[in-house]
Amino acid sequence: MNDYLAALLLGIIEGLTEFLPVSSTGHLLIAQNWLGARSDLFNIVIQAGAILAITLVYRQRIWALATGLRQPANLDYALKLALAFAVTAAVGLPVRMLGWELPETVTPVAWALVIGGLWILLAERLAERRPGVAEVTWTVAVLVGLAQVVAGVFPGTSRSAATIFVAMLAGLNRRPAAAEFTFLVGIPTMFAASGWALLEYAADGEAGEDWGQLALAFAAATVTGFAAVRWLLGYIRSHRFTGFAIYRIALGLALLLGLPAGS
Numbered sequence: 001m002n003d004y005l006a007a008l009l010l011g012i013i014e015g016l017t018e019f020l021p022v023s024s025t026g027h028l029l030i031a032q033n034w035l036g037a038r039s040d041l042f043n044i045v046i047q048a049g050a051i052l053a054i055t056l057v058y059r060q061r062i063w064a065l066a067t068g069l070r071q072p073a074n075l076d077y078a079l080k081l082a083l084a085f086a087v088t089a090a091v092g093l094p095v096r097m098l099g100w101e102l103p104e105t106v107t108p109v110a111w112a113l114v115i116g117g118l119w120i121l122l123a124e125r126l127a128e129r130r131p132g133v134a135e136v137t138w139t140v141a142v143l144v145g146l147a148q149v150v151a152g153v154f155p156g157t158s159r160s161a162a163t164i165f166v167a168m169l170a171g172l173n174r175r176p177a178a179a180e181f182t183f184l185v186g187i188p189t190m191f192a193a194s195g196w197a198l199l200e201y202a203a204d205g206e207a208g209e210d211w212g213q214l215a216l217a218f219a220a221a222t223v224t225g226f227a228a229v230r231w232l233l234g235y236i237r238s239h240r241f242t243g244f245a246i247y248r249i250a251l252g253l254a255l256l257l258g259l260p261a262g263s
Contacts (some may be wrong), residue, residue, distance in 0.1 A: 006035040007213035011046050011220030016228050018050035018221075019183065021120060021161035021244045026109045026251070029155075033106075044197050045214045049221030051190045054183055056222075057229045061184070080141040084185045087145025089192065092152055096196070104155045106255055112156030113252030120245035123165035132173040136181050140170045144182055148189055156252075159186060161244075175236040183229070 013031050017024040024047075032038060055062070065081075068074040095101075102108045147166040151159040163182035164175070172178045 003036075003210070004213055004216060007038075007042075007210075007217040008220050009035060010038065010042075011049065011217035012224045014046040014217075015050055015053060015221040015224030015226075018047065018225055019054060019160050019186075019229050020232060021116075021158050021164065021241060022248055022251075023109070023113060023116065023156045023158040023161075024050070025104060026113050026156040029104055029106065029109055030255070039201075039209065040197065041201050041209055042214060042217065044194050044201065046217045046221040047190065048194050049218040050225040051187060051194065053222045053225030054229055055187055056226055057233075058180075058184060058187070061180070062187075077136065080136050080138065081181070081185055081188075083138065084141040084145040084148075084181075085188050085192075087142055088148040088185075088189050091146065092149040095149060095153060101153050102155055108154070109156035110252045110255035112154050113248045113255070115252075116157055116161050117245040117248030117252065120161055120165060120241050120248070123169055124241055124245075127165070127168035127173040130169070130171060130173060133171040134174075134177075136167075136172055136177070137170065140167050140172050140181070143167070143170050144185055148185070152193070158248075164241075175241075176233065179233060179236060 010028065010031055013027050014024055017027045028043070065074050065078050069078060102112075143166045144163045147162040148159055151157040151162040160179075160182060163185070164178045167178040167182055168175070172181070
């Protein structure tokens with residue numbers, strides 16, 4: 001396959017799956033088995049495209065928070081975002097430096113897809129039975145921060161799935177509110193993770209990237225990521241996450257059973 005077409009497809013896959021609760025890592029692993037493995041820099045760049053997409057989706061909300069910190073509600077929300085990020089950094093950085101992470105290979109990712117699908121089914125049902133709260137609590141902020149670390153340790157978990165359903169189980173059982181908080185927390189978290197990975201890549205002194213392919217993949221991830229998030233935010237207003245759970249379980253089992261998707 002043409003290298004530029006492969007880069008375009010990988011960018012589209014990253015954009016479509018980064019914020020849906022289906023695991024972008026798992027889908028990129030499968031796709032790169034077909035389309036050819038890419039460098040760490042390539043994966044960092046397409047993730048940056050997805051981060052830009054979510055930033056564009058929430059640009060008005062971010063601006064309102066940044067310019068309205070004198071309002072108690074905005075200040076409270078911003079502090080809870082900061083707490084969630086701080087928890088992720090305080091726990092996640094030592095975990096990363098110690099190398100506590102499962103390998104990004106088919107078997108652990110496939111198991112994470114299946115277990116994550118079952119987790120979605122169970123968590124959503126349990127969340128519906130709990131008394132809900134209208135606003136993000138400090139407990140929600142701490143648990144979302146920890147869930148981001150768990151998602152980083154277990155490739156295939158899906159950061160969005162882990163954080164959204166932790167927030168819902170902690171009482172924020174309105175799906176749009178849970179998604180908004182976890183996506184906003186994800187912006188500085190993913191920027192920091194990508195920046196750290198980029199520094200590690202630069203320290204290795206590797207080179208030889210095709211910048212045209214990087215630019216194409218970045219643009220594809222940005223455009224598709226923007227569309228995917230806008231669609232998801234509308235979808236979850238009136239739909240459960242059951243479809244995503246079933247998809248994850250089916251894909252994970254296909255990989256474990258050695259069907260063509262995992263060959």
